[in-house]
Amino acid sequence: MRISELAARTGVPVATIKYYLREGLLPAGERTSATQAQYGEAHEQRLRLVRALVDVAHLSIQRTRQVLAVVDAPPASMSELLHLATDPDDSQATPRASAFLEGLDWTVPEGLGALDELERGLAGLADSGLDIPRAQLEAVAGAVDRVAEIEIDGVPTTSAEAAVAYSVLGTELVAPIILALRRIAHARHTFARFGHEPG
Amino acid sequence: MRISELAARTGVPVATIKYYLREGLLPAGERTSATQAQYGEAHEQRLRLVRALVDVAHLSIQRTRQVLAVVDAPPASMSELLHLATDPDDSQATPRASAFLEGLDWTVPEGLGALDELERGLAGLADSGLDIPRAQLEAVAGAVDRVAEIEIDGVPTTSAEAAVAYSVLGTELVAPIILALRRIAHARHTFARFGHEPG
DNA sequence: CATTATTAGACAGTGGCACTATCTATGTAA
């Protein structure tokens, strides 16, 4: 198909598709002349994936490119995979995160990018003034661990490529679903605990 | 204290503090003359809270204003509280979300904003091409429900105001921690399941 | 009192991001 049909099928404007091509999120079509290229089913599917990552998972274009790069060329080792998007330049000390994880007896590979996120999250919570007891955060962590365990149990074992794609994309695409479910569950439990009037 | 000291204490530039004042995220200081105002501890704490919401929880200025408005003037009824930020104009039908929640036997108040988020998340996942079995998503939802339950159990019962502030701010400020913990737990369970080499 | 520093408030400017529009040279379809 030509670019205009790709645009029509996916609802993505031609100009935006060109932009994604420039940014390397979408592979170039098969050139048939100086001013024409053909796109196939694979392009259409890829474009839908890009849209999901950008619109639904709210990834930046740059982050989307990183994620897709990993899906396209799965790294040889797990540690490489897990360090995706860890910028060694700005990886800081993570005292709060380390202390917290020690309390949980979680063994965690070093230099993991998510450690910085945890550090920032804990630091932000601390100086927001909102006081949440450590024990409660630990209980939350236990339940989150269960979420992650279920997700990893679902990773297909048919091939390394499939496993990598599933876990990398799943991490991004399921996150908004988890947050939405959490909000909905908050509502449920709030009603259960406090009824329809607060206090 | 004067605005420059407030800036020095919190590390937030004077120009940014003025911006937050304009945007109504920070109450005005106590005026002592046409060109002077005094700020107190409360301003400092509020400013730290604003920074946590903006920097760590990645809320937009507009959303931060909404959240703070609820904290400042807790709504009279729970349903009002839960419908925070539900724009009645763009609340769509949520067929996927409704079907999913029915499968879970979750009773959910109607018109909840998070339903739209869930709908978008499920739709995005569906057309990303990543196929995650319904049963697995339901299992994840169960574990997320447990997370939410723990959080709501921790809500203080000392006063309605405290309960509202805690739950509203907790929803926003703990979300990044949950996502970081999820990533870390993914790493743990991935190693446990696949070892250090993929596949 | 004179001088320097600070402030509130108004408003314009900046940098980053994700597009979006325009243009040209070429090519395809009716």
Next chain:
DNA sequence: TTACATAGATAGTGCCACTGTCTAATAATG
């Protein structure tokens, strides 16, 4: 032949969260 489409380059747009500048007024200091 004539209308339409495309690749690629480049420039422009709209939004957002600041950031900088200016003025009139006040405060602090010597």
